[in-house]
Amino acid sequence: MLDIQVLRNQIDTVADRLASRGMQLDSALFIELEDERKQLQTRTQELQARRNTLSKQIGMLKAKGEDATAVLSEVAQLGEELKACEQTLPGVLERMNDFVARLPNLPHESVPVGVDERDNVEQRRWGTPRQYDFEVRDHVDLGAPLGLDFETGAKLSGSRFAFLRGPVARLHRALAQFMLDTHTLEHGYTECYTPYIVNREALFGTGQLPKFKEDLFWVLRGGDEEGLEQYLIPTAEITLTNSVREDVLALDALPIRMTAHSPCFRSEAGSGGRDVRGMIRQHQFDKVEMVQVVEPSTSYDALEQMVGHAEAILQKLELPYRVITLCTGDMGFSATKTYDIEVWLPAQNTFREISSCSNCEAFQARRMQARYKNAQGKNELVHTLNGSGLAVGRTLVAVLENCQQADGSIRIPQALVPYMGGVELLEPAL
Template sequence: MLDINLLRKDLPAAIARLETRKSPQPFLDEERFQALETQRRGVQIRTEELQARRNTLSKQIGQLKGKGEDTTAQMAEVASIADELKAGAASLDVIQAELQTMLMSVPNLPHESVPVGSDEAGNVEMRRWGVPRAFDFAVKDHVDLGAPLGLDFDTGAKLSGSRFSFLKGPIARLHRGLAQFMLDLQTTEHGYTECYTPYIVNREVLEGTGQLPKFKEDMFWVLRGGDDEQPEQYLISTSEISLTNSVREQVLDPAELPIKLTAHSPCFRSEAGSAGRDTRGMIRQHQFDKVEMVQITHPDKSYEALEEMVGHAEAVLQKLGLPYRVLTLCTGDMGFGSTKTYDLEVWLPAQNTYREISSCSNCEAFQARRMQTRFKNAQGKNEWVHTLNGSGLAVGRTLVAVLENYQNADGSITVPEALRPYMGGVEVLRG
C-alpha cells in the first residue's frame, strides 16, 4: 500500500508515475480522493477546535466552582461538545475506511530507475549467460520428450481438467530432484532458512502481499459451507504469500535483518485471462511447483538485496548449465506490488526463444504497510521494513528447460551433473 502522505503531499506527481503502468489511470479516483481528504481535514480541524473549547470550558468550570458559582451552562456545553466529538470520530472512521479501501487497489509506484514502457516490448535486457546449444538433429519439445519418461497430461486432465499434469517414474524423480537441488543451494550457499508453509491462507494474508482485493479472479478459493464464521480462505499462488506474511503485525529487532526465507511449495493459479496461451505442455499450469526466496530488509539495504537475490536465482541456472538472460521490466510490465523487477528468462530450444523462469522484485514498504510490519530504527522509532521476493526457481519450467536443452538424438535426456546426486547417480534418462 502506498504511503497516503505521499499522495497528500503531491498527488499529481504520484498520478503521473502511476500512469506509466500498463493499465491507464484511474487506479485512483482523484476527484473522490480529494473530496475525502477535504472532508477528513474538515473533521480534524473541527475536532481540534472542539477539544480546545472543551479545555477552555474545563478551566472555567474549575474557576467557577472555586467561587461557588453556577456552572450549568458550561457543563451543558461540555456535554454537547462530547456528543459532537463522538459523531466526528465516527465520521472520521468512515472516511478513513474509504480511503483505506481506495489505497488497497492502487499499485506500487515504479522506482525512478525503472524504464518507462507500456508492455513487455519496453523491457530492457541487462545481460546474457551461456550460449544456446547447436543441435545436429531435429529438436523435440518437452511434451514429446517427457511422455516416454512419465509426463502424462491425459491423466492430469482426467483427474482435474485442462492445465494439470501427472508425473510418474523418471520425470517425477527429476522434478523432485530439481526442487531439492534448488533448496539445498539457497540454504547452504546463499543463507536462506528453509520453511514449510500452509498452502491455504486467510483473506487478510493475501491482502498483506497484494493479491487481494485486485486479483481475486486469479486465485483458487477454498469454499467452505455450513458455517458463516469460517474465515475466507484461498490456495496460495506462491509461497511468497506465506513466507512474507510470517512477519505480519510484528515490530522486528533490527539485528534480525535481513530475514532470508525459502520454501518449496505448489502454487495454484486460475490463469484468468490466459485462455489460448501456452496450452501445450507445462509452461502455464493451474498447479505448479516453485522454490521461492523472500527477504525482509532494512530500507537502506533493499536494492542491494535485490541485486543479490537476482544472483541467487542466476546461480541455479548456471549450475544447471542453462543459457538465460536478465531483463529489467518496464513500468507497464511490472507486478502490482513491485517497485522494481528483474526477470530471468531461460532458453528453450523447441520454442527458439527465452521464456520467463524467475521474477525478482523489490516491493519497498508497500507490503509492509499492508501487513503492519516494522522495525525499531536507530532513533528507537518504528519504521517500515522493505520486502523482496523472487523465484529460485519455478520447478516445472526448469524441468522443461532441462529436457529440451539436454535432449539427445535418440530422445534420451542427459542429466546435468549438478542433479546427478539427486538422481541416484543416473547420468541419462531413457523411456
C-alpha cells in the same frame, strides 16, 4: 502500500510516476476524501474541546449554586453532532484506505519507462543455445513417454493440471531438492516449510488483496469457523514475507533470508488462450521461492544478489538464459524494480520467464507493519524482496527440451545426477 503522507504532500509527483506504469491516479477523488477527512477530524476536535470547556463551566456554575440549564443544553447538542462526526469518520477513513490499498508501488528511478514487455531491457545473456541435428520436440511430446500426463490431470481437476509419474516425477522432485540445497548450503537462506492456506491479512500484506482476488483460489468450508476467509497461496512469497508481519526486528537480525519449496495455486483469471499447451501456465505448479527482509539502505544490493542466486541454478543446470529489466508498464503490483530471468526453450525458439526477482522496498512492510529498530533505536519499516529460485515446472520443461537426444531420451545435467540416484539418462518407455 504507498506512504499516505507522500500522497498528501506530493500527489502530482505520485500521479506522474503511476502514469509511467499505465495507471491514471484519480487525484480528484483522493483530494475529496482527504478534505472530508480533515473537515471531520477538525470539527471533531473542535467539538471535543468545546465540550470540555463547557463541562468545566457546568462544574463552576453548580459550585456557585447558579443555573446551568443553558450550558447543559448546549453540551447535549454538541454531543449529538460529535456522535454524528464519530460515526461518519470511520467510513471516510475506510474509503481512503481502500483507495490507497489499490495503488501499485512507485517505480524506482532506474526502471526503464515503457508500456509492456516489448519495452523491457535486456541486461545480459549466459550460455549458447544448443544446435540440434534432428527435429526438436517440445516438452509435451518428450515428457509423455517419461510419465508427463495431462489427460489424467484434466480427468482429476480440469484443464491446466498435470499428473506426473515415474521418471519425470523423480526429475521434478530432484530439481526442487537441488534448488533448496543450493540456496541453503551456498547462498545462506534458511529453509522453511509453510502453510499452503492463508488468511486475508497475509494476502493483503504482500499486495494480492484486495485488487487481485479473482486470480486466487478461495477456500470455502463449513464447521464452527463460519465466515473465515482463506485462500490457497499463489506463491510462498506470501507466507515467507508475512512471517515478519507486525514484528519489530532487531537491527542485528537483518538480513533475513528464507527459502521454501511449495505448490502454487493461481486461477489465472483473464489469461485464457495463452500457453494452454503443456506446463508453461498451470493452475497448480511448484516453485522454490527466495525472500529477503533487509535494512533499507542494502535492498538494491540484495536485489542484485538475489538475481545472482537464481542465475546460479541455471548455470549449474547448463541452461542458456538472459536477464532483463522490466519496464514500468510490465512490473508486478508490489514491485519497485524487477529483473526477469528467461530460459531458452528450443521448441519455442525463444526465451521464457523462469524467475522474477523484485525489490518492493517498504511497500509490503507498510501493509504488514513489519519494522526494525534502526541504529538510533527508532522503529523503521524494513525492505522486502522476493524471487523465484526457480519455478520447478518451467525448469523441468527447460531440462527436457534443452537436454533432449535424437531418440527422445533426456541427458541429465551433471549437477542433478546425484539427486537422480546416479541416473544420467532418462529413456522413454517403449
